[in-house]
Amino acid sequence: MASKRQIWVGNVPIGGGAPVAVQSMTKTETANIEATLEQIGRMHEAGCEIVRCAVPRDQDAVALKTIVERSPVPIIADIHFNHTLALKAIDAGAGAIRLNPGNIGGADKVAEVAERAKAAKVPMRIGVNSGSLPKHLHDLEKRDPVDALVTAAVEFVELMERLDFEDFKVSIKSTNVPNTIASNRLLAEKIDYPIHLGITEAGTKWTGSLKSAVGLGTLLADGVGDTIRISLSTFHAEEEVKVAWEILKALQLRQKGPVLIACPTCGRLQFDMDATVQEIERRLESYVEPIEVAVLGCAVNGIGEASHADFGITGAKNEGLIFANGKAIRKVPQENLVDELFVEIDKSLARDGKVEIDETESAEGAEWLRRIEEENADDLTPEKLAALEAEKARQEDITAPQIDEAVSPVAGRRFARS
Numbered sequence: 001m002a003s004k005r006q007i008w009v010g011n012v013p014i015g016g017g018a019p020v021a022v023q024s025m026t027k028t029e030t031a032n033i034e035a036t037l038e039q040i041g042r043m044h045e046a047g048c049e050i051v052r053c054a055v056p057r058d059q060d061a062v063a064l065k066t067i068v069e070r071s072p073v074p075i076i077a078d079i080h081f082n083h084t085l086a087l088k089a090i091d092a093g094a095g096a097i098r099l100n101p102g103n104i105g106g107a108d109k110v111a112e113v114a115e116r117a118k119a120a121k122v123p124m125r126i127g128v129n130s131g132s133l134p135k136h137l138h139d140l141e142k143r144d145p146v147d148a149l150v151t152a153a154v155e156f157v158e159l160m161e162r163l164d165f166e167d168f169k170v171s172i173k174s175t176n177v178p179n180t181i182a183s184n185r186l187l188a189e190k191i192d193y194p195i196h197l198g199i200t201e202a203g204t205k206w207t208g209s210l211k212s213a214v215g216l217g218t219l220l221a222d223g224v225g226d227t228i229r230i231s232l233s234t235f236h237a238e239e240e241v242k243v244a245w246e247i248l249k250a251l252q253l254r255q256k257g258p259v260l261i262a263c264p265t266c267g268r269l270q271f272d273m274d275a276t277v278q279e280i281e282r283r284l285e286s287y288v289e290p291i292e293v294a295v296l297g298c299a300v301n302g303i304g305e306a307s308h309a310d311f312g313i314t315g316a317k318n319e320g321l322i323f324a325n326g327k328a329i330r331k332v333p334q335e336n337l338v339d340e341l342f343v344e345i346d347k348s349l350a351r352d353g354k355v356e357i358d359e360t361e362s363a364e365g366a367e368w369l370r371r372i373e374e375e376n377a378d379d380l381t382p383e384k385l386a387a388l389e390a391e392k393a394r395q396e397d398i399t400a401p402q403i404d405e406a407v408s409p410v411a412g413r414r415f416a417r418s
């Protein structure tokens with residue numbers, strides 16, 4: 001269930017039907033104001049809407065004031081163990097305070113922070129981590145880690161409500177992806193506060209992105225989660241932001257900049273697809289328009305499945321074709337394919353998305369494509385096989401196979417809690 005309540009971190013709404021907000025955390029020493037602001041600038045450029053900064057020492061809390069004043073996005077102060085730092089961060093103008101009520105030194109300290117936050121209208125993120133559950137839940141954690149995580153989170157929610165503080169979001173984080181999924185699903189059934197999603201210590205850019213996409217993507221597809229942070233082992237926090245956006249874009253929850261689609265390649269490939277796709281992806285990073293660009297490794301299937309793309313290229317040995325909205329624009333020498341694709345994209349964007357087509361060049365390109373398709377008519381490409389299967393299913397009026405959960409080999413074991 002999506003959260004019903006909404007909080008505001010600075011000017012960013014979270015929960016209550018607001019778009020899923022992208023946030024991340026600086027990796028600099030917060031007291032190093034210039035380095036921190038420089039990193040915040042790069043994160044903001046990549047699309048980060050809220051930035052969290054670690055505040056482990058007094059000098060970090062002092063620096064926070066300048067950082068908050070000069071940051072283009074709201075700043076959340078990340079506090080552990082020392083509640084006085086939370087009080088100082090509120091006074092410094094933080095957009096929100098993140099604290100774990102279990103490690104701040106007792107309910108009276110939490111109450112003090114809640115009182116100051118309420119007076120300053122500063123929301124909080126209260127969270128539990130699989131590595132730091134309260135002592136009385138350790139036995140339960142051994143038997144049922146998901147139950148222990150959810151119990152801890154709900155206890156913290158009840159504590160805040162007893163303190164008459166309801167301006168918060170909740171996070172349950174674990175390094176374990178199935179437990180993250182199961183606990184957040186359960187939490188969303190129990191509370192209506194906004195939920196912050198993340199996988200703790202997810203790993204490198206490669207493994208961390210995949211774990212996050214699986215864990216957070218599953219929850220977001222269920223409608224659970226109001227803001228996300230991707231944690232990657234890299235100093236470059238903007239990389240985390242880019243991954244967060246790719247997850248949201250893949251689920252079509254939000255739109256930001258271009259979408260690149262590319263065939264997986266196969267033995268029919270006749271040019272250096274890896275380098276070409278990477279170059280196109282790199283150049284697309286500077287565009288803000290939500291254009292879809294397709295890259296096909298060969299022309300054997302025609303434009304086919306990429307005909308919905310705003311722009312695309314299909315390559316062959318010496319030549320390639322640029323197309324737009326399923327129609328050939330012109331063929332160009334292979335080595336100019338990427339440059340010419342961007343010439344067409346730029347021309348179209350300068351004309352409010354209108355693509356101008358020279359009918360003679362388009363006809364030449366279409367004829368080139370038709371010839372290649374004809375020469376390879378008997379070639380059963382992955383795309384043709386998929387189309388044949390779809391057509392067969394349509395003729396036989398077969399609907400999608402139904403999965404019988406009761407006989408599924410993983411029935412009852414999905415997101416097992418032990």
Ligand code: SF4
Pocket residue numbers: 263264265266267268269296297298299300301381382383
């Ligand atoms: S047949 Fe399909 S997968 Fe293979 S290179 Fe051509 S477009 Fe790519």
